Amino acid sequence: MTPPTSSVQPIGSLHELRQIVPTEQIEPQLDGEQGAGGSWALEPATQVELVELLKWANRRHAAVFTRRPRRGDAERFGRRPRLYLRGRRMKRVLDLDIVSGTITVQSGITMAELHNTLDERTYTTGFPTRPWSQEPLGAVLAASLDAHWGPAYGKMESQVVGLGVVLPNGTAVESRVAPRKAVGPDFSRLFLGSRGRFGIVHQVTLRIYPSAGRIVSSFGAPDLTTALAAVKRGIERGLHPRAIEILSPTADRSWGRKRVGLSDALPLLVVIEPWGPLAGRPLSWIDEQFAGALTRLTPPVGWSVHDGLLPPPRAWTAPVVGMSWAELEELGISLGADVPAGLWVVRMSRQGGWLSISDDVRGEVADRVRARMQQHHVARPTPWDDVQERLERQLDPKGILNPGA
Amino acid sequence: MAARLARAELVAGLAGIVGPEHVSTSQADLVAYSADFWPKAQIWKLAGDVQRYPPDCVVWPADEAEIAAVLGFCNEHNVPVVPYGGGSGVCGGTVPISGGVTVDVKRLNQLLEVDDASLIVRCQAGINGQRFEDKLNARGLSLGHFPSSIACSTLGGWLAARSGGQFSSKYGKIEDMVLSLRVVFPNGDIRDTGVRGPGAPDWTQLIVGSEGTLGIITEASLKVHPIPNAQRLRGYRFRNLHDGFEGMRAVMQSGLRPIVVRLYDPFDSMLALGKQRKVDRHGDEATDSGGGAVGALRRMLSERTGPSDASGDKSGGGGLLSRLSPLADSAKRRALTTALRAPNVLNRLAHSAPSPCLMIIGFDGEPDGVAADSWSAGELLAEAGGTDAGTGPGEAWLKHRYSVAFKQAKMFEMGAFVDTMEVATTWDRLESLYQAVRKAVRPHAFVMAHFSHAYREGCSIYFTFAAYHSDPLRAEQLYDTIWNAASEATLRAGATLSHHHGVGLSKRKHMVGEHGAMVHVWRALKDSVDPRGIMNPGKLFTDESFADPTHGATA
Numbered sequence: 001m002t003p004p005t006s007s008v009q010p011i012g013s014l015h016e017l018r019q020i021v022p023t024e025q026i027e028p029q030l031d032g033e034q035g036a037g038g039s040w041a042l043e044p045a046t047q048v049e050l051v052e053l054l055k056w057a058n059r060r061h062a063a064v065f066t067r068r069p070r071r072g073d074a075e076r077f078g079r080r081p082r083l084y085l086r087g088r089r090m091k092r093v094l095d096l097d098i099v100s101g102t103i104t105v106q107s108g109i110t111m112a113e114l115h116n117t118l119d120e121r122t123y124t125t126g127f128p129t130r131p132w133s134q135e136p137l138g139a140v141l142a143a144s145l146d147a148h149w150g151p152a153y154g155k156m157e158s159q160v161v162g163l164g165v166v167l168p169n170g171t172a173v174e175s176r177v178a179p180r181k182a183v184g185p186d187f188s189r190l191f192l193g194s195r196g197r198f199g200i201v202h203q204v205t206l207r208i209y210p211s212a213g214r215i216v217s218s219f220g221a222p223d224l225t226t227a228l229a230a231v232k233r234g235i236e237r238g239l240h241p242r243a244i245e246i247l248s249p250t251a252d253r254s255w256g257r258k259r260v261g262l263s264d265a266l267p268l269l270v271v272i273e274p275w276g277p278l279a280g281r282p283l284s285w286i287d288e289q290f291a292g293a294l295t296r297l298t299p300p301v302g303w304s305v306h307d308g309l310l311p312p313p314r315a316w317t318a319p320v321v322g323m324s325w326a327e328l329e330e331l332g333i334s335l336g337a338d339v340p341a342g343l344w345v346v347r348m349s350r351q352g353g354w355l356s357i358s359d360d361v362r363g364e365v366a367d368r369v370r371a372r373m374q375q376h377h378v379a380r381p382t383p384w385d386d387v388q389e390r391l392e393r394q395l396d397p398k399g400i401l402n403p404g405a
Numbered sequence: 406m407a408a409r410l411a412r413a414e415l416v417a418g419l420a421g422i423v424g425p426e427h428v429s430t431s432q433a434d435l436v437a438y439s440a441d442f443w444p445k446a447q448i449w450k451l452a453g454d455v456q457r458y459p460p461d462c463v464v465w466p467a468d469e470a471e472i473a474a475v476l477g478f479c480n481e482h483n484v485p486v487v488p489y490g491g492g493s494g495v496c497g498g499t500v501p502i503s504g505g506v507t508v509d510v511k512r513l514n515q516l517l518e519v520d521d522a523s524l525i526v527r528c529q530a531g532i533n534g535q536r537f538e539d540k541l542n543a544r545g546l547s548l549g550h551f552p553s554s555i556a557c558s559t560l561g562g563w564l565a566a567r568s569g570g571q572f573s574s575k576y577g578k579i580e581d582m583v584l585s586l587r588v589v590f591p592n593g594d595i596r597d598t599g600v601r602g603p604g605a606p607d608w609t610q611l612i613v614g615s616e617g618t619l620g621i622i623t624e625a626s627l628k629v630h631p632i633p634n635a636q637r638l639r640g641y642r643f644r645n646l647h648d649g650f651e652g653m654r655a656v657m658q659s660g661l662r663p664i665v666v667r668l669y670d671p672f673d674s675m676l677a678l679g680k681q682r683k684v685d686r687h688g689d690e691a692t693d694s695g696g697g698a699v700g701a702l703r704r705m706l707s708e709r710t711g712p713s714d715a716s717g718d719k720s721g722g723g724g725l726l727s728r729l730s731p732l733a734d735s736a737k738r739r740a741l742t743t744a745l746r747a748p749n750v751l752n753r754l755a756h757s758a759p760s761p762c763l764m765i766i767g768f769d770g771e772p773d774g775v776a777a778d779s780w781s782a783g784e785l786l787a788e789a790g791g792t793d794a795g796t797g798p799g800e801a802w803l804k805h806r807y808s809v810a811f812k813q814a815k816m817f818e819m820g821a822f823v824d825t826m827e828v829a830t831t832w833d834r835l836e837s838l839y840q841a842v843r844k845a846v847r848p849h850a851f852v853m854a855h856f857s858h859a860y861r862e863g864c865s866i867y868f869t870f871a872a873y874h875s876d877p878l879r880a881e882q883l884y885d886t887i888w889n890a891a892s893e894a895t896l897r898a899g900a901t902l903s904h905h906h907g908v909g910l911s912k913r914k915h916m917v918g919e920h921g922a923m924v925h926v927w928r929a930l931k932d933s934v935d936p937r938g939i940m941n942p943g944k945l946f947t948d949e950s951f952a953d954p955t956h957g958a959t960a
């Protein structure tokens with residue numbers, strides 16, 4: 001059955017929307033053909049407004065997007081009214097629980113704003129500070145962009161201990177905050193990584209951590225195999241740092257490469273960020289463990305290793321794939337003494353890490369890396385697509401939320 | 406919808422899939438599979454109702470393909486399916502309340518792959534927990550998951566119920582260890598959660614904890630660890646619970662990673678310290694003396710049996726019975742029932758007992774790291790007011806952590822019952838949760854608690870309650886009253902109703918209170934993969950849960 005299209009003219013819709021969100025928070029989008037259902041960017045501020053907007057959208061068979069308008073939307077969604085939601089007014093810090101080490105915020109807060117708020121109180125999140133700093137937390141979680149602070153913090157998703165979501169039919173749901181539970185599946189996981197297909201995340205409770213000064217130990221390695229062996233041994237001896245990364249600078253970062261102390265003989269940088277003063281082993285211990293196998297480097301204090309060696313995150317368009325430790329070791333063996341520029345292994349744990357190589361690096365060695373990454377490409381359709389579609393039909397029978405995501 | 410098959414047709418159909426020798430309708434099997442370790446089912450049995458909910462039959466498929474065929478067959482004929490691991494669940498999760506086929510997965514017991522380089526293993530879900538650990542140990546590895554029921558539970562059961570082990574503070578619960586799963590859905594489709602495309606949710610975490618209501622887990626990939634070279638446990642005494650909480654929290658939030666941190670409330674501390682004294686006396690089982698009612702109570706409960714927590718402590722009254730063993734049965738019964746008939750008095754006596762609160766903390770890893778971490782933890786605990794109690798309490802706990810009894814009969818034979826409740830919350834609510842649940846249960850049952858499974862942002866509380874009613878029917882009502890009172894108090898305090906035992910039948914009534922409108926998500930998930938509702942019907946949520954899901958929205 002084709003769902004009914006809106007019988008209300010744009011002006012009528014606008015009037016109704018004004019009952020939900022203040023007029024000044026509604027901005028008409030002049031992208032539609034005459035006579036279409038209308039298109040507006042809206043800035044709700046509360047869960048209640050979100051609920052009402054989604055209920056309205058269900059009544060009017062509107063399309064609600066949590067992304068920016070795209071060319072072609074007008075054509076694609078025909079006479080359906082379109083609402084583009086912005087999170088700019090949903091940035092409040094709802095609770096900072098220092099006793100339990102959690103923060104509850106509205107999802108429109110950007111990563112930079114969140115970190116600034118926490119910094120003032122000497123806390124931080126288990127999320128990366130640099131990439132996506134201008135992205136709202138909700139968008140980062142909906143896309144499940146992942147953290148480079150892997151070993152201690154785990155996946156970004158596992159930093160979430162509570163979630164407030166509005167379902168496509170306008171029902172508000174909230175998960176109970178607890179350190180661990182055994183009361184059925186973790187339903188909140190449905191909304192993390194699924195790009196807004198199943199609901200709009202409006203509130204998030206995250207773990208927070210004391211922000212011990214960011215000290216980084218840096219070592220140079222002659223090849224990937226040596227770097228991996230040193231990291232493996234370190235973890236086996238009790239290293240439990242905030243982050244471990246292995247990277248080689250891109251060709252256009254030769255200045256940074258020199259500054260950090262890398263050379264042709266030592267093309268790879270191994271970065272270890274200890275957790276803090278007590279946990280894991282202290283810096284002196286790390287030095288002792290790694291100095292034997294690798295070469296201690298001394299990048300200038302306060303200098304950002306990433307900015308100096310790799311393209312900015314927004315320019316990093318290359319795929320990033322998870323690889324087990326065994327696969328990383330195999331890659332190391334296949335590369336031998338060759339180290340391509342722009343190689344990046346992040347979020348390393350004893351089980352493996354995430355591998356990427358900068359798009360603009362060419363050559364046979366880089367292709368060898370890409371060929372291995374290709375093996376991990378998840379082909380469409382995935383075996384879960386039908387389950388996902390059925391779920392979407394259950395939760396959003398009218399196809400209101402982010403249709404065609 | 407197809408009508409349900411006659412039993413003969415059902416058995417014939419299943420025998421065609423798994424072979425006749427792997428289908429049973431024997432009375433012994435039907436009784437055995439009619440209940441798990443849910444104490445309420447024991448109450449039924451004692452009231453003469455030995456198999457309130459028998460399955461129509463039990464099957465033991467050999468592999469994933471047979472499971473898929475069994476589910477496909479049952480789905481086609483609309484027959485309920487109850488997945489079954491070790492049957493050690495304590496919430497009625499495997500009780501076939503709608504009859505149907507109990508699918509015991511224990512024949513899927515192979516360790517399939519060990520990736521030593523990545524410390525990842527792949528294993529079939531029906532493997533017994535201890536066998537799995539033994540196989541890993543033989544290769545110098547360990548899962549790090551040690552539920553007290555390790556000897557009688559399976560990997561699939563752990564995953565299905567989000568089990569927690571004794572060393573969860575460092576290694577996490579089973580949901581922290583699992584990387585991916587293979588699951589068979591009711592239509593016979595087999596899916597691997599390891600395949601996660603862009604824009605997809607984490608299916609693993611949506612299947613883990615589903616208690617057999619979505620599909621049957623056949624395999625899992627899990628993180629493992631090298632067996633640690635050193636382990637060190639130590640006891641600390643605190644003047645009161647509050648100081649103990651602060652110490653626990655300080656350790657967990659410092660970033661130290663103890664394998665275990667346990668804090669006992671005053672009465673539970675008395676039991677634990679009593680146990681230590683026994684160990685000090687080289688296992689001398691002689692009764693600890695101690696004056697008055699509190700001494701008697703301590704003697705009664707110092708060897709506990711019943712459903713246990715992940716930390717190996719037994720809850721309940723088996724100790725009571727062994728203490729009373731020289732007495733005649735009727736005298737035992739009288740002593741026990743008299744005490745439990747006045748729970749308020751008993752609680753007051755027990756909790757006025759002057760006892761410090763005992764904490765046990767332990768680390769594992771490389772010897773130098775263990776020494777350094779133990780020292781750092783000691784400093785933090787001393788700052789919080791803890792005094793070193795030496796290695797004795799830790800050793801005693803370690804020694805007894807598997808001294809669990811898998812029979813509850815004796816305590817129940819006396820007409821009394823015992824159960825445990827493991828709730829969890831964030832640190833800011835922990836103390837008020839403890840008080841709220843005790844207050845709610847106190848009028849109905851004897852109650853005590855300890856705090857185990859500590860994490861950076863909170864901790865679990867493990868309550869044990871024991872009660873008695875002379876009339877078995879009334880005993881069942883009393884049991885429900887206690888659970889209702891405790892559950893409502895937990896939800897009001899903003900905590901979760903279960904940290905590691907799961908929901909099954911016992912907590913399903915309170916799941917709307919726990920999840921609020923999130924039950925919509927559950928319904929959608931269930932309808933997406935099990936539209937006919939054949940998988941473990943009636944578990945996790947009641948059908949009424951969906952009538953008005955906004956009712957009882959989260960606190």
Ligand SMILES: Cc1cc2nc3c(=O)[nH]c(=O)nc-3n(C[C@H](O)[C@H](O)[C@H](O)COP(=O)(O)OP(=O)(O)OC[C@H]3O[C@@H](n4cnc5c(N)ncnc54)[C@H](O)[C@@H]3O)c2cc1C
Nearest residue numbers: 490491492493494498552553559561562565569617622715
């Ligand atoms: C003495 C004792 C001590 C205990 N100690 C602990 C403890 O320390 N920590 C802890 O967490 N729990 C403990 N428990 C509870 C129990 O052991 C756990 O809940 C355990 O996870 C159950 O595993 P099982 O294999 O016995 O599962 P079962 O009891 O057989 O089943 C439990 C649930 O999982 C489902 N299920 C089982 N296998 C599968 C599968 N392969 N696929 C899908 N669904 C499946 C069942 O349908 C049921 O809903 C204890 C129990 C006892 C009796």
